[in-house]
Amino acid sequence: MSDGVQSKMIRSVVRGFGAALPKRVITNRDMEAIVDTSDEWIVQRTGIRQRYVAGDDETTASLGEAAARAALANGGLTPADIDLIICATSTPDNTFPATSVNIQNRLGMSHGFAFDVQAVCTGFVYAVTTADAYIRGGLAKRVLVIGAETFSRILDWNDRTTCVLFGDGAGAIIIEATEGEGTVADRGVLTAHLRSDGSHKEKLYVDGGPSTTGTVGKLRMEGREVFKYAVGMITDVIQAAFDSTGTTADDLDWLVPHQANRRIIDGSAKKLNIDAAKVVITVDLHGNTSAASIPLALATAAGDGRIKKGDLVMLEAMGGGFTWGAVLLRW
Ligand code: ACO
Numbered sequence: 001m002s003d004g005v006q007s008k009m010i011r012s013v014v015r016g017f018g019a020a021l022p023k024r025v026i027t028n029r030d031m032e033a034i035v036d037t038s039d040e041w042i043v044q045r046t047g048i049r050q051r052y053v054a055g056d057d058e059t060t061a062s063l064g065e066a067a068a069r070a071a072l073a074n075g076g077l078t079p080a081d082i083d084l085i086i087c088a089t090s091t092p093d094n095t096f097p098a099t100s101v102n103i104q105n106r107l108g109m110s111h112g113f114a115f116d117v118q119a120v121c122t123g124f125v126y127a128v129t130t131a132d133a134y135i136r137g138g139l140a141k142r143v144l145v146i147g148a149e150t151f152s153r154i155l156d157w158n159d160r161t162t163c164v165l166f167g168d169g170a171g172a173i174i175i176e177a178t179e180g181e182g183t184v185a186d187r188g189v190l191t192a193h194l195r196s197d198g199s200h201k202e203k204l205y206v207d208g209g210p211s212t213t214g215t216v217g218k219l220r221m222e223g224r225e226v227f228k229y230a231v232g233m234i235t236d237v238i239q240a241a242f243d244s245t246g247t248t249a250d251d252l253d254w255l256v257p258h259q260a261n262r263r264i265i266d267g268s269a270k271k272l273n274i275d276a277a278k279v280v281i282t283v284d285l286h287g288n289t290s291a292a293s294i295p296l297a298l299a300t301a302a303g304d305g306r307i308k309k310g311d312l313v314m315l316e317a318m319g320g321g322f323t324w325g326a327v328l329l330r331w
Pocket of ligand 1: 036037038041042045046120121160161162164204222223224225226227260261264288290318319320
């Protein structure tokens with residue numbers, strides 16, 4: 001500003017993170033006994049080596065609750081400190097109530113409010129963006145943002161073109177209102193760019209629903225078609241996040257992409273000249289866990305000390321809808 005006084009602003013700063021995975025691991029070798037596939041094919045086309053699959057006693061809400069409790073412990077907080085829960089999921093425990101409200105109850109909370117966000121694999125990017133808007137709008141001070149999925153429950157386990165790709169899990173972060181200086185040196189969410197285009201519905205969708213078939217349905221995907229659009233859409237929103245903040249690939253400490261496919265991740269990073277050493281990869285361990293993949297990757301890389309306080313971190317995702325988006329934040 002002309003008088004030299006910087007305009008203070010409210011930022012949504014990460015206070016804690018956590019993750020949870022089902023007990024059961026299914027390796028690519030295990031998949032060979034389920035469908036006509038091979039470890040070599042799966043690794044070469046996707047980078048996936050194993051995935052976790054929920055057992056009878058595990059659900060989206062139970063995994064989300066476990067991730068939430070881990071994030072609370074990591075942040076030194078209790079459920080009493082949270083005033084909003086947003087859960088990104090496409091595999092809710094029930095059509096309603098929202099999984100977030102279920103998780104709220106499991107956490108013993110009856111204060112505050114909770115709702116779900118449905119943007120498939122881009123769900124966590126949408127949820128962080130929504131939480132940031134609520135914080136900056138003064139509607140919430142401390143938000144538990146969860147991505148939780150049990151995609152194993154909507155897979156056609158006879159379809160080798162899809163069932164080898166997905167897994168179950170949950171991750172969570174807590175973001176809280178903190179005064180910043182209004183510059184890119186601030187910690188917290190710096191910018192968000194969300195997109196959707198429903199004309200691509202047939203390329204990736206679930207063939208059931210309460211209002212159409214009255215059934216849950218199974219995931220259907222034209223993988224090659226999705227692949228064709230993925231890199232362009234992802235790099236477009238990442239570039240928008242760089243442009244709107246005056247930052248570049250060189251400024252970035254970590255790219256934490258949605259973990260769908262190693263080739264899409266590598267292609268996107270290469271196109272934007274993002275050093276491969278700055279890219280967090282967990283698709284080999286988790287498969288594609290849709291809305292859970294980014295918070296799982298964040299918890300992995302922050303948990304092992306790679307992502308540190310003050311690091312510039314880009315989140316990006318693309319998925320069913322199509323939906324896609326990017327969030328740039330300083331950890
Ligand atoms: N094991 C062995 N062979 C297989 C398998 C399998 N699991 N699945 C397909 N094949 C065969 C096909 O039948 C085909 O055989 P053919 O040539 O005899 O017809 C051959 O492998 C090649 O199939 P393609 O579909 O062309 O393989 P492609 O190289 O495109 O890889 C893949 C498929 C991995 C799905 C790729 O297209 C992809 O990654 N697409 C993007 C999908 C994605 O990332 N979706 C998620 C993003 S959105 C979200 O996260 C919800």
